[in-house]
Amino acid sequence: MAEAPVITDPFTDAANRLKTLTKVMTTRAAIAQTPKELVWTLNKAKLYHYIPVLPKQKRHPVPLLLVFALMNRPYILDLRPGHSFVEYMVNNGYDLYLLDWGAPGPEDKHLKFDDYTLDYMPRAVRKLKAISGSEEFSLLGWCIGAILATIYAALRGDEGLRNLILLTAPLDFSNKQGLTFARWTDERYFDVDKVLATFGNMPGEMIDYGAKALKPVENYIGNYVKLWDNLDDPRMVEAWHAMNTWVTDNVPLAGGAFRQLIVDLYRNDRLMRGELIIRGERVDLSRIRANLLTVIADGDHITPSCQSEPIMSKVNSTDKELFRIAGGHIGIMAGSGASKHTWPHINGWLAPRSG
């Protein structure tokens, strides 16, 4: 027997929608739920080890370290149960670690890429090796985390780095016309020293504005229109709530690192030209010999593909792959299609190289 249609009056309907809207706009979603333990800290940085779910004999012997960007929270990698890259990788037998940079305070305004790549990362890697008992490890860097991973791989790649995965990595800054950020931070218009003299660190709100202003209508209007249209769909609302929790949780970027990002990379493209100096050491990309997987999002407006492709010809890795996928900067890893496309590809590439 066919069910009778549920008839609700328009006022109740509107009230329910407003209630849902208020909830998702004013509360934080339950995120980063995969069980983990804190195994190392230094200043604001924390190294988490995810609790394995498979017995040791079924796990990959080579552990995987995740490094996310400096100016966003890394729980985008573990957004919500059933839709988490971390959960997926743990379920696929990886011994998984996450390096959370934390939020820099005024005392950290001098922190540079030098400190992150030569103090924090080697120490975190040492701890990872001590806990896992493995001499080799894999490193996955995403966005600015991929810059750090690349610098680390070039300077300290001989310390057991076996596999390097770069997601939407902004490494090549030579195409100034194709990079909106490069235009905005051009020295004719943007005085980076004046900004840092005022704020110390680059405020999270300003970084957030910069990211959203690349597509202002989508981010400031379309995003909320999409929510309003789907307020009756609990799954859509849950996904939107989790993503909004992440998007609105911004952290500042340490002043020293921000200055390097603008001056050394956006303005002078020093990394790709082999002129970037990190604590007196030149970052020579040809010293990277780890197996390399570079993932490019074809619809990425933050890191266009021209920024990630050139690394492939600079490294000395004999085993390297460039993987292109439809989607945006965040969408390829946290969007609805990530679990069907990006994650299985990363797993398929990494699993045979983690034995």
Next chain:
Amino acid sequence: MGDAPTDNGKRFDPMEPWRGVRDVYLDAWAKTMVDMVNSDAYAQATGTMLDTYLTVSTPFREAIEKAMLKTLEQLAMPSRADIVSIAERMTNIEMRLDDMDAKLDAIQRLISASSISPRTGPRKALRQSKKTAQPKRARRRTK
């Protein structure tokens, strides 16, 4: 009645045509805005606005900082600079602790290696553990 299902099972939605028009308008607007923000004129305008804000706000900010510093001194309270200095020292202490942790890990490996394989001998085990436990020593964080 507006809530009655239509032939295909969906409820009739009088706002549907409006949504279509809205989406078309938003798409067009989005494209225009992307072109606008990706122009030199926009970069110059935002740069000028930011520069003006920083120039205008700096004297006020500095005056507030000076007044706050004097107030905290009068109240015998630490200033932001004092706390920053302590935080930097804490980080250096943490690094020293981390170095010690690395050495302890190395010793632990040495002990484990010795107890597991007495034939290996302590020297060989020490060489092995030294190789693995300590990353290349990086210089301390500098300003």
